Amino acid sequence: MIMGTGSDVGKSLIAAGLCRAFANRGLTVRPFKPQNMSNNAAVTADGGEIGRAQALQARACRTAPTTAMNPVLLKPEQETGAQVIVRGTRHGSLPAREYFATRQKLMPEVLGAFGELTREADLVIIEGAGSAAEVNLRDGDLANFGFARAANVPVMLLGDIHRGGVIASIVGTFAIIAPEDADLIVGSMINKFHGDPALFADGLRLIADRTGRPCFGPIPHFPDAGRLPAEDALALDTRRAGGDGTLHIAVPRLARIANFDDLDPLAAEPDVRLTIVQPGEPLPRDADLVILPGSKATLADLAFVRSQGWDIDIAAHHRAGGHVLGICGGYQMLGQIIADPDGVEGPAGGRARGLGLLNVDTELGPHKRLTLENTAEAGSGLELTGYRMHMGETTGPDTARPFSTGEEGDEGARAPDGRVAGTYLHGLFAGDGFRAGYLERLGAAAGGFDYESGVEAALDGLAAHLDRHLDLDMILALAREPGSMGAQ
Incomplete structure (x- = not known):
């Protein structure tokens, strides 16, 4: 599971690239996002709707998108409320406070969808939502550690160096989350690097020393990212x-x-x-x-x-x-x-x-x-x-x-x-x-x-980009059978 130190750090893009990279190795790969919040959605082959990022990730896996890939989708309608989509079907609109108070009831749907994918795939690439360090929203969480602990899956933490403060954001995440959540993290990654990667070698060592987990990367900025559909409307604020x-x-x-x-x-x-x-x-x-x-x-x-x-x-x-x-x-x-x-x-x-x-x-x-x-x-x-x-x-x-x-x-x-x-x-x-x-x-x-050929070429280019700058064999070795890690 890929979680981020914050929103818009590149979780969707890296997940799509890993989906294509491992699919290119002959594995049956599926994407999964337990809970998404986006008004950019796609219609699925089984007649529902999911987040656009999961549809792109399904394409990276060379498979049709299904509602199991994003069982809970929140589509904001106003500042304090959203339309709630469960397994592709509208279940009504709720104020944010009411949704957060009742969302834990959706965990069986989330775990059921995840189980469907694990039974049909060699590898499932899971994407978290927002920041993994939102400890104020931890109770009842479906999107990040709440799901990860329920499904017992290993977590890779992704930080964005382009924003600055990436060392603090990764190390700080470990510092404020619950120890039992931190135990699920098996490594971290540095995204959106510009310049000479050798200059960040000490940073990788420092993160590994402070967290006790390997730090992968840095992953240089991928220039063709703009050729792939964006999910977050934040991308339009600067476009x-x-x-x-x-x-x-x-x-x-x-x-x-x-x-x-x-x-x-x-x-x-x-x-x-x-x-x-x-x-x-x-x-x-x-x-x-x-x-x-x-x-x-x-x-x-x-x-x-x-x-x-x-x-x-x-x-x-x-x-x-x-x-x-x-x-x-x-x-x-x-x-x-x-x-x-x-x-x-x-x-x-x-x-x-x-x-x-x-x-x-x-x-x-x-x-x-x-x-x-x-x-x-x-x-x-x-x-x-x-x-x-x-x-x-x-x-x-x-x-x-x-x-x-x-x-x-x-x-x-x-x-x-x-x-x-x-x-x-x-x-x-x-x-x-x-x-x-x-x-x-x-x-x-x-x-x-x-x-469409341009999108395919961008996905293949992204997969090759990750293959050059990450140790994909080691990352694959960190994957586990769900439930085998013993977290509760």
């Missing part, structure tokens, strides 16, 4: 723009943005300049296309759009001849009315006026649609693959001009002028043919590269 192409795409950074990896293939296009517009900034006036992305809380993010003045910017962009695309929650925002009669996102009977660029209305409901879909863009016939992950139904005159059409019927809507469209399909830009055709209609010289 200003991608590419320097002639077609400018602007994306408002919603407060509760979801499934933002929809944007990754666009950022990789050489002739596209993708700008993530941060709160407090206006939408760029030279944008050719504005994309309203997915949202975990459509009504709250619609209010956020208005608070930033982005509704005015989007209307001006459209009047000036610009194009607008809404994806999932962004699609719902583009309509006339969003109604929440059952209180899915807040008080029952909630209702808000949309941005009015599509003649459609949305009624939110408790049923969540989770489907993998193969369809085609209406009009062009370009093949589309993606997934739907939404609550609510959208109807109205503009749905007579659907975004896509297929065996399961029409989906999405277009305005009469053809410059505003909405779709429930996530992942639509990963398909090279559709992406090229869509961007070419907007004036970009698109295409010429295989996005």
Whole structure:
């Protein structure tokens, strides 16, 4: 199990690299994360949803993602509450205090899912969540040592040298956690190193001496990490723009943005300049296309759009001849009315006026649609693959001009002028043919590269990177049969 000294130290990336490295050695490998908190999710082969990082790690293992790989997923809807997903299915929304008071009841589900994976795999790579040293949250913990002790698995502690203070963060973790938790740690790793690794040799020795465990690395910064889907929305806080192409795409950074990896293939296009517009900034006036992305809380993010003045910017962009695309929650925002009669996102009977660029209305409901879909863009016939992950139904005159059409019927809507469209399909830009055709209609010289092959190449490159800088044989030797370590 890989735990971190803090959030965003690279646990997801290192776990994915180890999954691919050991899969390349011929082992049957599976990823696992007991509890995840993320609004970036993926639909699984067994009809549920899990964190995007575990879907990528499953891909690194060369296997289809399943709900067992992330049995508890928390999707924040507000500052103090989240939607709770158990084995891929929504179990309702809870305030944080209530969830923390009752989460231990989910441990049987977590251990059951872990047991399924251990029975089918030679090796399971487990990812912790946040910081392993959050001792104030230790009681009832599912994500880190609470799970590790229940399943009796060895732990590798990962620190991020790029932040500074990595020696203190690793040694300090040992100092403040319970001794019986510390007994599960079999080693540590240093991530995101820049410069000459030989200069950190004394640091490795100091950590090993202070902790009594081997310290592996340092692992130099992996430059192709940006080619892999990110899970944490923190990555968007510092991402200003991608590419320097002639077609400018602007994306408002919603407060509760979801499934933002929809944007990754666009950022990789050489002739596209993708700008993530941060709160407090206006939408760029030279944008050719504005994309309203997915949202975990459509009504709250619609209010956020208005608070930033982005509704005015989007209307001006459209009047000036610009194009607008809404994806999932962004699609719902583009309509006339969003109604929440059952209180899915807040008080029952909630209702808000949309941005009015599509003649459609949305009624939110408790049923969540989770489907993998193969369809085609209406009009062009370009093949589309993606997934739907939404609550609510959208109807109205503009749905007579659907975004896509297929065996399961029409989906999405277009305005009469053809410059505003909405779709429930996530992942639509990963398909090279559709992406090229869509961007070419907007004036970009698109295409010429295989996005999915690029992801595969990045995973193989990451595995080779870890193989060069870590002793994978020794790390593999530290793995144990679950339950064989004797921890209670």
